[in-house]
Amino acid sequence: MSEEKPEPKVPITPPEKWVDLYGDYLYGFAMSRLRNAESASDCVQDTFLAGIKALDRFDGSRDIKFWLRGIMRNKIVDQIRKSVKENQVDIEAEDEALLESFWFKYSGIATTNPDPWEFNPRKHYDNGEFWIVFQKCIDQVKDPARQAFILRVLEDQTTEEVCKVMDVTPNYLWVLLHRARSQLKTLLEQNWINP
Amino acid sequence: MFTCKQVSNALSKEDYDKLPPMRRFFLKLHVKLCIFCGKFNKQVMDSQDMCRCYKEHEENMVDYRPKMEDDKKSELKKLLFSQTQDR
Numbered sequence: 717m718s719e720e721k722p723e724p725k726v727p728i729t730p731p732e733k734w735v736d737l738y739g740d741y742l743y744g745f746a747m748s749r750l751r752n753a754e755s756a757s758d759c760v761q762d763t764f765l766a767g768i769k770a771l772d773r774f775d776g777s778r779d780i781k782f783w784l785r786g787i788m789r790n791k792i793v794d795q796i797r798k799s800v801k802e803n804q805v806d807i808e809a810e811d812e813a814l815l816e817s818f819w820f821k822y823s824g825i826a827t828t829n830p831d832p833w834e835f836n837p838r839k840h841y842d843n844g845e846f847w848i849v850f851q852k853c854i855d856q857v858k859d860p861a862r863q864a865f866i867l868r869v870l871e872d873q874t875t876e877e878v879c880k881v882m883d884v885t886p887n888y889l890w891v892l893l894h895r896a897r898s899q900l901k902t903l904l905e906q907n908w909i910n911p
Numbered sequence: 912m913f914t915c916k917q918v919s920n921a922l923s924k925e926d927y928d929k930l931p932p933m934r935r936f937f938l939k940l941h942v943k944l945c946i947f948c949g950k951f952n953k954q955v956m957d958s959q960d961m962c963r964c965y966k967e968h969e970e971n972m973v974d975y976r977p978k979m980e981d982d983k984k985s986e987l988k989k990l991l992f993s994q995t996q997d998r
Binding site: 748832 | 954
């Protein structure tokens with residue numbers, strides 16, 4: 717008895733229409749992760765080409781836009797891997813000192829007394845404007861901390877995967893994420909309270 | 912009960928919201944009560960909450976993000992057309 721492929725729950729958009737329908741959506745996502753127009757265009761192109769190749773495996777259980785976004789996750793990782801290869805991640809003296817500090821060795825934290833937030837961000841979670849400022853602030857975080865943050869936090873890669881992509885130790889990844897969070901906090905305080 | 916180092920390790924490896932309920936409960940309890948790592952790890956947890964919320968809002972931000980240039984789109988359309996013809 718031959719097994720028939722189940723009917724897709726959502727219609728499959730033909731690839732010829734993907735650029736018009738999903739081009740801007742995917743490009744916007746890629747730009748928010750890569751900050752570079754050329755890398756973002758390459759990422760969208762690679763995503764579409766991989767999508768065409770894998771279209772037979774699309775089961776139609778969700779909108780093809782989100783399926784393509786899933787494919788793009790791997791392409792973003794590839795682009796960041798490429799960029800890291802070109803600009804090797806070196807441990808800065810300041811970061812080395814942090815890793816060697818008593819508090820880090822004892823409790824895995826940077827300080828017992830971090831500066832408190834100048835405002836309560838939770839109060840603004842329902843405000844769309846806040847997230848636009850948040851995105852602009854992520855863009856201003858310096859590499860490689862930003863790249864580590866994008867991969868680990870926004871693209872949900874595991875610690876092991878991020879360490880492999882960025883060629884860093886788990887401890888140094890922790891420092892990079894700490895840097896990214898601290899910079900993001902400072903930038904949000906600057907741009908949200910005193911724009 | 913967790914040690915400070917175990918709490919910090921757990922928070923550095925995973926979003927605390929994805930931890931099993933009992934583990935999450937004891938982790939939150941430690942962070943609330945600990946005079947050593949409480950303030951620091953509370954900020955880590957707040958940052959995780961913020962990023963989770965940002966990701967939920969991302970779908971609504973398409974209009975505020977840069978758009979692909981028209982000539983890039985035309986090039987890509989041609990490429991996709993040629994690829995689909997080869998299939």
